[in-house]
Structures are given as structure tokens and as C-alpha cells.
Amino acid sequence: MEVTVFDFLSLCGLEGVRLVAGQQGADRVITRTNVMDNPDSLDWLMPGEFLMSTGYLFRENEALQRSIIPALAQINCAGLCIKVGRYLDTIPSCMLREADRLDFPIIALPFGYSLS
Numbered sequence: 001m002e003v004t005v006f007d008f009l010s011l012c013g014l015e016g017v018r019l020v021a022g023q024q025g026a027d028r029v030i031t032r033t034n035v036m037d038n039p040d041s042l043d044w045l046m047p048g049e050f051l052m053s054t055g056y057l058f059r060e061n062e063a064l065q066r067s068i069i070p071a072l073a074q075i076n077c078a079g080l081c082i083k084v085g086r087y088l089d090t091i092p093s094c095m096l097r098e099a100d101r102l103d104f105p106i107i108a109l110p111f112g113y114s115l116s
Contacts, residue, residue: 025103055088085111
């Protein structure tokens, strides 16, 4: 059974989890999940991976904020779920713009939830 980003949103049942960018890409198929909080993560990501991050990786690195979404889209990752409220109060607008431009789903996960 294939699970898409849209299916994840429908099935997760977590209050406050929302798709904040890249809505047109919500039909991307999730083949596996992975945690991304290391800039070297791009070296081993696979197509279809749904990534989760605390946002620590991006918090003070505007160059990475601008480049990470195109890089993930090129790998054909399924989407990115970012936990907001600890390291990032909001997801940077440059990331949201790139996600919309590339139809790459970004999901905001409220602070109270774990990445598991």
C-alpha cells in the first residue's frame, strides 16, 4: 500500500500538524522516514524519504535555508516535517517560497510532539 504525504496528514491524527507549503506535491509517495539534523544528511538521502527535523540545522544558516528545499526536491524526497517552537519559531519564508515553487511539501509539527 502506498502512503502519500496527504495520507500521512489525514491519518496522523495529531492536532496542529499542518501542511504549510508545497500543497501541490502532497501526492508524493512516502517510501521511508528519516531524521535530518546534520548538513551531511544530503549525502545519504534516498528518493521517497519523508524527512523530519527539529529545525536546529537551519536556524542560523540562511544559505542552507535557501538551498535545502531545491536539494531535497532534486533527490525526490517526499517532503519535510519541521518541528516549530524550539529552534525555529516559524519556518523561514525563503524555505516556504521554494517549497511552493517546487511543489515540495513542508509540514509544520507543533513543539509538543516528538519526531517519532
